[in-house]
Amino acid sequence: MGQNGAGKTTTIKLLSGLSSPTQGQIFVEGLDMASESEKIKELLGLVPQDSGFYAERTALSHMLYYGRLKGLNKKASRKQAQLLLSRVGLATERLKKVGSFSHGMKTRLGIAQALLNEPKILILDEPTNGLDPLGARQIRQILKECGNKGITIFLSSHKLLEVQESCTHIGILDKGKLVAESTIEKLRHLEAGGLITVGVYNLSSEIISLIEAQKFVIKTELKARDLLEISVNSRKDVKPEINRLIVECGGRVFKLMENSLSLEEAYFEATGLKQ
Amino acid sequence: MNFLEIRTILEDELFQSSKSRYSWFFGGIFIFLSLIAIKYGTKIYTLYSFFFLKFEGVPYSLISYLLVLALGPFFVLIIAFDSISSEIETGSIRYIISKVQRSSFILGKGVSLFLGFTIVLSGIAFICLIYQYFADNAIQFEKIFFFWLGSLFYLGSFISIFLFISTLSANNKISFVMSLVFLGILIYFYLQGGESLLKYLSPYSYGIDNLKILKESQIKTEFTGFFKNLFFLFLYTLSFLSLSLFAMKRRDL
Numbered sequence: 001m002g003q004n005g006a007g008k009t010t011t012i013k014l015l016s017g018l019s020s021p022t023q024g025q026i027f028v029e030g031l032d033m034a035s036e037s038e039k040i041k042e043l044l045g046l047v048p049q050d051s052g053f054y055a056e057r058t059a060l061s062h063m064l065y066y067g068r069l070k071g072l073n074k075k076a077s078r079k080q081a082q083l084l085l086s087r088v089g090l091a092t093e094r095l096k097k098v099g100s101f102s103h104g105m106k107t108r109l110g111i112a113q114a115l116l117n118e119p120k121i122l123i124l125d126e127p128t129n130g131l132d133p134l135g136a137r138q139i140r141q142i143l144k145e146c147g148n149k150g151i152t153i154f155l156s157s158h159k160l161l162e163v164q165e166s167c168t169h170i171g172i173l174d175k176g177k178l179v180a181e182s183t184i185e186k187l188r189h190l191e192a193g194g195l196i197t198v199g200v201y202n203l204s205s206e207i208i209s210l211i212e213a214q215k216f217v218i219k220t221e222l223k224a225r226d227l228l229e230i231s232v233n234s235r236k237d238v239k240p241e242i243n244r245l246i247v248e249c250g251g252r253v254f255k256l257m258e259n260s261l262s263l264e265e266a267y268f269e270a271t272g273l274k275q
Numbered sequence: 276m277n278f279l280e281i282r283t284i285l286e287d288e289l290f291q292s293s294k295s296r297y298s299w300f301f302g303g304i305f306i307f308l309s310l311i312a313i314k315y316g317t318k319i320y321t322l323y324s325f326f327f328l329k330f331e332g333v334p335y336s337l338i339s340y341l342l343v344l345a346l347g348p349f350f351v352l353i354i355a356f357d358s359i360s361s362e363i364e365t366g367s368i369r370y371i372i373s374k375v376q377r378s379s380f381i382l383g384k385g386v387s388l389f390l391g392f393t394i395v396l397s398g399i400a401f402i403c404l405i406y407q408y409f410a411d412n413a414i415q416f417e418k419i420f421f422f423w424l425g426s427l428f429y430l431g432s433f434i435s436i437f438l439f440i441s442t443l444s445a446n447n448k449i450s451f452v453m454s455l456v457f458l459g460i461l462i463y464f465y466l467q468g469g470e471s472l473l474k475y476l477s478p479y480s481y482g483i484d485n486l487k488i489l490k491e492s493q494i495k496t497e498f499t500g501f502f503k504n505l506f507f508l509f510l511y512t513l514s515f516l517s518l519s520l521f522a523m524k525r526r527d528l
Contacts, residue, residue, distance in 0.1 A: 013527070013528070016373045017372065017373065018369055018372060018373065018527070018528040019527045019528065020525075020527075038277075038376060041373065041374060041375075044373065045373075046369070046370070046373035048366065048369040048370070048373075050366045052362075052365040052366025052367040052368070052369060052370065053365075053367060053370075054292070054293050054365075054367060055293070056293035057291075057293060061291065065283075065287050065291065066370060066371075066374065068283040068287075069280060069283055069284075069371060069374040069375050070374050071279065110370075113370060
């Protein structure tokens with residue numbers, strides 16, 4: 001995820017061998033891009049941002065050609081082409097020239113060709129860019145099915161809603177740097193600054209002192225008679241530990257929650273765009 | 276380099292690609308022009324017989340070779356100038372390079388162009404043979420073979436030049452203009468003539484020098500010179516093909 005010009009497309013180009021790094025190393029599934037790029041290409045399926053298909057050729061012709069380039073023989077290539085075109089909903093349009101396809105159909109064809117020879121990782125560069133809501137939904141649905149089949153999906157986007165719906169892990173790029181990387185949930189919590197709100201029926205000063213004595217606690221603030229806000233500095237989930245301490249001191253916890261931001265807020269926090 | 280990848284790209288370029296139709300059309304025009312040249316070459320031969328003084332019978336292979344020398348580079352330009360640049364311009368190259376090695380892509384494109392022109396030149400050579408047969412000329416296989424081989428190496432050097440220029444450009448128009456300008460430079464180099472070193476930088480120099488073997492009745496006297504010229508044309512081809520591979524490897528797609 002990142003703004004325009006953050007480096008999303010560059011990252012994808014580097015990963016798929018369309019660009020070479022000027023410095024640093026790239027590893028995909030433990031394979032070094034510099035020395036084992038051909039093995040990496042076998043693992044990847046790429047859907048680039050601007051679909052550049054041959055306008056005069058049919059969808060099936062594209063699939064057969066790309067299948068052969070992926071190392072499939074003619075028979076296997078034809079079989080997979082038919083199967084994948086059906087999967088992306090282009091079975092009836094397989095003999096139509098791609099020049100007459102809509103943007104959404106081209107994106108679906110892009111996904112179909114990327115799935116040839118069963119890649120382990122599917123890389124997509126802003127797949128729903130320029131699509132209408134229905135087209136975008138179709139693409140998300142196809143990606144979901146791919147994910148259910150065990151394919152790792154690596155996509156770039158600047159659409160927060162799409163990321164929130166489709167992704168489990170997220171990395172935020174800002175000016176070419178990875179400024180945050182985590183699961184969506186963790187990211188929302190991390191960017192919230194590690195704030196935990198705890199509600200205790202019989203909140204005593206002993207309980208507050210005990211909590212403040214913990215290493216991971218930065219400060220506490222009494223928000224109400226029975227509501228304490230704790231600022232923590234830990235990447236681990238410390239809620240069970242806080243719960244245990246309170247119970248040991250005789251307190252009764254009725255609320256224990258980690259504050260989190262919306263993905264949008266987390267994104268602005270991570271990129272420093274909040275201001 | 277992967278031979279299966281090269282073969283797949285080659286087959287697609289020759290028979291499936293959207294441009295293959297036009298390429299075969301231009302190839303057909305080239306063969307047709309040679310047919311016309313051979314047909315009316317007899318008249319030219321009679322009018323300018325001093326030029327073909329040492330030739331026994333009608334010089335069909337020489338007439339065809341003159342046509343290849345004059346028009347061949349332009350036909351190569353028309354067919355090869357956008358072979359890579361169009362893929363870059365439309366973005367279709369990304370789908371290909373994400374699957375195959377860059378060297379396979381360049382070699383597949385290059386070999387398909389060589390093979391295409393080999394077929395066209397074989398067609399012209401076959402027409403020469405037919406004409407020799409029906410004109411009751413003594414069939415001179417050697418001359419036709421030298422025409423075929425000399426033309427192939429000569430056009431091969433131009434294929435590699437235009438392939439290289441196409442690799443450098445991400446725009447068809449720029450590629451076309453660059454190819455045309457480069458062709459002009461090569462003609463200029465050749466026109467320097469005499470002992471100018473620039474002359475030897477142009478494939479025209481070696482191609483035109485090979486006319487000798489088709490003019491002479493005693494082939495053996497020009498044998499060494501012919502193969503020396505082929506060697507230089509081969510070096511030319513190899514150099515530009517290597518430059519294309521190098522440029523492609525460094526290219527940001």
